[in-house]
Amino acid sequence: MDAILLQILNGLDKGSAYALIALGLTLIFGTLGVVNFAHGALFMIGAFCAVTVQRIFNISFETIDPSQKDFLGNPLKVKTTYLEHWFGPEMGGSIIDWSVPLAILFAIPVMVAVGFIMERGLIKHFYKRPHADQILVTFGLAIVLQEIIKYFYGANPIPTGAPEVFRGSFDFGVLIGFDPNAIIYPYWRLVYFGFAALIISSVFAFLQFTTFGMVVRAGMADRETVGLLGININKRFTIMFGIAAAVAGLAGVMYAPINSPNYHMGMDFLVLSFVVVVVGGMGSLPGAVLAGFLLGVLESFASMNEIKSILPGIDQIIIYVVAIIILLTRPRGLMGRKGVMEE
Amino acid sequence: MSNSNFTRRGALKAGALAGAGLSLPTLLRADGGYMNAPTGSSVTLGFNVPQTGPYADEGADELRAFELAVEHLNGGGDGGMMNTFSSKELTGNGILGKKVEYVTGDTQTKSDAARASAKSMIEKDGAVMISGGSSSGVAVAVQGLCQEAGIIFMAGLTHSNDTTGKDKKANGFRHFFNGYMSAAALAPVLKNLYGTDRNAYHLTADYTWGWTQEESIAAATEAMGWNTVNKVRTPLAATDFSSYIAPVLNSGADVLVLNHYGGNMVNSLTNAVQFGLRDKMVNGKNFEIVVPLYSRLMAKGAGANVKGIHGSTNWHWSLQDDASKAFVKSFGTKYGFPPSQAAHTCYVQTLLYADAAQRAGTFNPCGIVEALEGFEFDGLGNGPTLYRADDHQCFKDVLVVRGKENPTSEFDLLEVVEVTPRAQVEYAPDHPMFAGGALGSCNPGA
Incomplete structure (x- = not known):
């Protein structure tokens, strides 16, 4: 029982990342009708916003310490960050320690700007082109973006730690009556799950309870009629692209402490997120979220030794097996609507 | 009725002529009795490293080491480990009097891409030796290709037992340690x-x-x-x-x-x-x-x-033997940071190949194989080392390291806990973990 609960918890944080990326993908597909294969790259850029803020906070000046030697035997250059110099070691150290949460403030404008440039500069030219063209151009764009990141940050993963207070783990099992050490869960993964729930709720609330959101939903349902009412739906859809980019970026920022960011991390999530979107139902926001969590949890279960001993290798294919079963039984996905991506 | 004079016999003749024409460059390159025998004043080495993909940073460090080795072989720089190497055949005058040049390939850490880039360096650029890499899957694939082509393969970072176990080849040599x-x-x-x-x-x-x-x-x-x-x-x-x-x-x-x-x-x-x-x-x-x-x-x-x-x-820059210090000084002065173990093994492999050619007096792969098999040397950073003839695996001291508690710099991440003597890590050539496969005989490619 404890092992099952633990895998559900694991699945929830993995599912959180899938759900956040799939939510953005679905927003873009639902509004602009574009299949955006560069969406994983936006997740990756978000993670590198956290890396960038960490680097900015760690900008240092050097002093020579003759008592220590560097690897060539020269006096060691000791680095002191400007933040620690200006605010003292304690305050400066705390600011550096909180670089990932603070990176959210940096990432929002950056991601909206990246989304805006991407949409206005390239993707808008492909609105009326077949989905195959859109996939090709956005996939190419994803490769270009990851190569740009690799050029500036290298190919190795870059450690980007959570604030000290959220490092380590807590005994979740004891809280619900299990033996000590039965269910251990890292603090930051819980934070990530809570953050994902907050972002997802905010997006839904924005679409549900604001006039802007109402117009966007109307545009997603019947773009032509909304246009006939004199509303510039394209402008709103462009803003939605920016919001979708910000959602992916924020998912990346907060994911940075879970796994050290590397230039390829967007691609690692992209294919799975597309499966999530298809399983959830193309264009369905609740479907994307539901499928994200469902597949995250199933992926975790498939990694259990008890399951792998019966079905070796199932952990590598479970998501695709589930996708096939769902698409065979519900061709439009879990919550797909009629007429979306159908002739 | 057709008046075409196209016949099956004609097609066969044309095909044979075309085939002969296409193979001409290879035949010409094999004019010394072996593949890609250098005819001019220079000799070309092929460095096949991951320049893209997840190991690109490790590949970049390997490439730096190769460039440094070539510089030292041609008489540039401070000579690095050529000064500490127990064999004194290398004098900074290239290899066998020929200036060392090099071409590079991108393995992408994919076996097929690595084979394609190695093949290109052998066939188009006339490389006499291929070295580098950051994955055992790639090393095994490229080693197999070099065996077929009649080229020496000096493996880079590959740690699987299989490289010099079941997948060992006569034309392949590994300096790096194994699992x-x-x-x-x-x-x-x-x-x-x-x-x-x-x-x-x-x-x-x-x-x-x-x-x-x-x-x-x-x-x-x-x-x-x-x-x-x-x-x-x-x-x-x-x-x-x-x-x-x-x-x-x-x-x-x-x-x-x-x-x-x-x-x-x-x-x-x-x-x-x-x-x-x-x-x-x-x-x-x-x-x-x-x-x-x-x-x-x-x-x-x-x-x-x-x-x-x-x-x-396999090696760490903090080692205090003369050879390691010489290499770290050369590399650190040129690039501004200490070399990785991948850089070290690639640098050493290049020197070992050059020295073998020098001692053999030829670039013929079979001469190189003979010179490297059973070769005992020192002064390359791992203490006294043997290139065992049975499997072309180097036997030398191994480092046990620990993540450092209080690093003084971004490079100071590991500390050496113990230098395990060579005798403790040796094994019989027919050890079950290395069983299967055969070294075979060297292939000169001609």
């Missing part, structure tokens, strides 16, 4: 640190290197009394290991062995630390994590999570 040696060096240190009553849980990357590393370390730890609780294979493409780490918590294991390298190692170690494994007490003992193959470049990605964690490495 068996890591296990043989680590086991006694682990015994001293953690005792003989331990339960180990293995997470293993699901490919050739992971399998042989797991087999080696499990055998070595079981031999000293440890119990292996479980061996779990993880997909090479896995990025989040939480679902593999979670079962460790309730398995009764008190040691986690991460048979992972590169991004896998960074992520699995980070996840294991996140899940509080290092703070746990199991069976009345502190829970411990072991990383059998360490790399400084990769350890950097795991940040503070490597602190206090033991593993093994």
Whole structure:
């Protein structure tokens, strides 16, 4: 029982990342009708916003310490960050320690700007082109973006730690009556799950309870009629692209402490997120979220030794097996609507 | 009725002529009785490293080392380890009086891409030797290609037992250590640190290197009394290991062995630390994590999570022997930071090839093979070393290292705990972990 609960918890944080990326993908597909294969790259850029803020906070000046030697035997250059110099070691150290949460403030404008440039500069030219063209151009764009990141940050993963207070783990099992050490869960993964729930709720609330959101939903349902009412739906859809980019970026920022960011991390999530979107139902926001969590949890279960001993290798294919079963039984996905991506 | 004079016989003749024409460059290059015999004043080496993909940073460091080696061979720089090398054949006058030039290829850490780039360097650029790489899968693939083509392959970073085990080839040579040696060096240190009553849980990357590393370390730890609780294979493409780490918590294991390298190692170690494994007490003992193959470049990605964690490495820049100091000085002066173990092995392989050609008096692969087989040398950073004739594996001291608690710089991540003497990591050529396959005979390619 404890092992099952633990895998559900694991699945929830993995599912959180899938759900956040799939939510953005679905927003873009639902509004602009574009299949955006560069969406994983936006997740990756978000993670590198956290890396960038960490680097900015760690900008240092050097002093020579003759008592220590560097690897060539020269006096060691000791680095002191400007933040620690200006605010003292304690305050400066705390600011550096909180670089990932603070990176959210940096990432929002950056991601909206990246989304805006991407949409206005390239993707808008492909609105009326077949989905195959859109996939090709956005996939190419994803490769270009990851190569740009690799050029500036290298190919190795870059450690980007959570604030000290959220490092380590807590005994979740004891809280619900299990033996000590039965269910251990890292603090930051819980934070990530809570953050994902907050972002997802905010997006839904924005679409549900604001006039802007109402117009966007109307545009997603019947773009032509909304246009006939004199509303510039394209402008709103462009803003939605920016919001979708910000959602992916924020998912990346907060994911940075879970796994050290590397230039390829967007691609690692992209294919799975597309499966999530298809399983959830193309264009369905609740479907994307539901499928994200469902597949995250199933992926975790498939990694259990008890399951792998019966079905070796199932952990590598479970998501695709589930996708096939769902698409065979519900061709439009879990919550797909009629007429979306159908002739 | 057709008046075409196109006949089957004509087509065969034309095909034969075309085939002969296409093979002409190869025949010409084999004019010294071997493939790509250099005819001018220079000789070309082919450096096949990952320039793109997840190991691009390691590949870049290998390339720096190759460039430094070529510079030293041609008489540039301070000579680096040529000054400390026990063989004094290399004088800074190229190889056999020919200026050393080089071409590079991108393996992308994919076997097919690595073979294609090696093939191109052999066929188009006339490379007499291929070296480099950062993966055992790639090394085995390229080694096979070089054997077929009649070119010497001086492997870069490859740690699978198979490279000089079941997949060994007469034209291939490995200076880097292997999974068996890591296990043989680590086991006694682990015994001293953690005792003989331990339960180990293995997470293993699901490919050739992971399998042989797991087999080696499990055998070595079981031999000293440890119990292996479980061996779990993880997909090479896995990025989040939480679902593999979670079962460790309730398995009764008190040691986690991460048979992972590169991004896998960074992520699995980070996840294991996140899940509080290092703070746990199991069976009345502190829970411990072991990383059998360490790399400084990769350890950097795991940040503070490597602190206090033991593993093994082929070489480390902090070694204080004259050869290591000379190499670190040359490399550090040229590039501004210390070399990685990948850079070290690539630099050494280039010097060893050049020296072998010099001693053999030819670039003929069979002459090189003869010169390298059974070659005993020193002064290249690992103490007295033997290139064993039976399997073309180098035997030398192995380093057991630990993640440093208080690093003084971004390079100062590992500290050497023990230099395990060569005798402790040696094994018989017919050891079961290296069984299967045959070295065969050298192929000069002509």
